[in-house]
Amino acid sequence: MSAPLKQIHLAAHFPGVNNTTVWSDPDSGSHIDFDSFVHFAETAERAKFDFLFLAEGLRLREQAGKIYDLDVVGRPDT
Secondary structure (H helix, E strand, O other): OOOOOOOOOOEEEEOOOOOOOHHHOOOOOOOOOHHHHHHHHHHHHHOOOOEEEEOOEEEEEEEOOEEEEEEEEOOOOO
16 A cells, blocks of 8 residues: 655745835836735646645834834835
């Protein structure tokens, strides 16, 4: 009797908005446009990925040791 095959699950990570590296390429497109999310999801689906992860999290901005703003990073509606 052979051992059962193990599966690996593939996940795609969409880093969310405010990612400075995407803005350095003028051909990168919009990072907050809904069509970008659709394109990303369809590309992951064609590649047989199991799921995608849209990252977001609370970010505190500080300058000279003082917090001056906070927002939710990765949400296109913020």
